[in-house]
Amino acid sequence: MSETARTWRREAHGALVIAKKNALLYYLKPPVLIFGVLFPVFFFLTFKMGRPVAPEEIVPGMVAMALWFTATAVGPLVTPWERRARTYERLISSPISLRAILAGDVLSGLAFGACLSVIPIALGLALTDAAVTNALLLVPGIILGALSFASLGVLLAAPPASNPSNIMLLSNLVRLPLLFVSGVFLPIARMPAWARWVSPVSPLSYAGDLIRAGFGQVAYFPAWLSLVMLAGFTAVLFWGACRFHRRWRAKGL
């Protein structure tokens, strides 16, 4: 095996170890449960109650919103929590790169988001007339969406705040506006012109669109564009996360 292959294998192994550690330590932390699980439930109830919308029509939006909140909930918690507990130093002095550590954080966000998105899908299929008509769009929409959302979460964790609540506040400042312009509550085609201009800057727009297409509803973007954009968002957000985390680490923060 070449040196490069050995290094990549080792980095991948390190990322999986970090993801496993995050799952054991952080999935059940109150901030993750509150911002990742309770938030979307209450948003859904707020959106649904008193509106004459067929239940099956809101299932894709519910799935996309749950995915958005769950996949972005883990990243902003892990690094500040570990900085405060001083366990972060143990990780960065171990023989895996910062990139592998952050990849592990992304993987744990991906797994959390993708696994929990099964719940609204199952409820939607069981309790409404919604049906999955194109799993080839639904599954990549969920996986790529969770990857890009988790990368955003890890990027948001870069500023050197030792108190996790500061980063959770910052993450909500970013997540909530993006949620409202992403066509989750109202299809993008029916949104005002300014919102239609803004919605392409949100990865949730593309993931929500793919999920909607997976449930047989009309998509706003072509499927190929959504897939490419989600892959692009993942690459750019992860690159940014590595860059900013490295910058703060180099400053000793």
Next chain:
Amino acid sequence: MAAAIQVHGLTRRFGDLVAVDHVGFSVSEGEVFGFLGPNGAGKTTTVRMLTGVLDPTEGTATIQGHDICAEPLAAREHLGIVPEEANVYLDLSVWRNVMLMAELHGVPRCRRVEEGERLLGLLGLGERRKQKARGLSKGLRQRLMLCSALVSGPELLFLDEPTSGLDVQSARLIRQVVRDLNGHGLTVFLTTHNMAEAEEMCDRVAIINEGRIAAIDTPDQLRQTVRASQYVEVSFEGPGPQEAALRGLPEVERLARQGERMLLYTRRPGRTAVALADLADREGLEVRELRTCTPSLEDVFLFLTRGGGGEKAP
């Protein structure tokens, strides 16, 4: 002997503050190297650079031949680290804490299980393997940190104040384990405020002050650098000789009284002691206690870091 650590001109600035200023030293394989300094002298910053937590602003260092900037992962493969604050994962069990560090170092499963069990037993944590680290005392957490640092079989162990604030049992056990491992070839880089610990454990000691290395040598040689702090301590049964007679003894430079004991500061304690015994013999005095005292490592440390007290040897 090959160098486990080579440091050349290592410097770290935080804005205008120079925390570590062109530090250079070398640690041989199998050596226990003490790194001493007052608070804020640059000890921890140096260790954080060597262990990959901080990037140096200038200078280079190698760990087992691997440059810490050019080959950081290869350099860190050889390290075990026990920081001052036992930063274990409080919500993980003792066993999971140890296994996590083994997995991060890529230790194969069968070896990490075997080694983890052996180390937990050695450090008295075998019966607590399922307990969450949150429930451990400070001493037990520090033992757990040592287990986690050793489970990957490092060639070089960084210990940052490993026994600071620990109960006597834990401190003694940690020192004993480290000494035994050093006997089997482990190189140890020990940062400590505890001079007795440094004196007892270290082959060589570096003293850092205001970001610069003030001295590097064996504890014995360092003591020799403060010659004016050597003295002869004497006490007599009944009234002793006149102070003037003591001042007149060869090489005596200064006299001090400490209760019933007289301290005769001298550059040549042996010669002064012989002259003192002759004086007592001549005057029919009975000596109760007579001993020559060289400066402790603590005296050297204070001399080098406060610039006070003694006179440095040429």
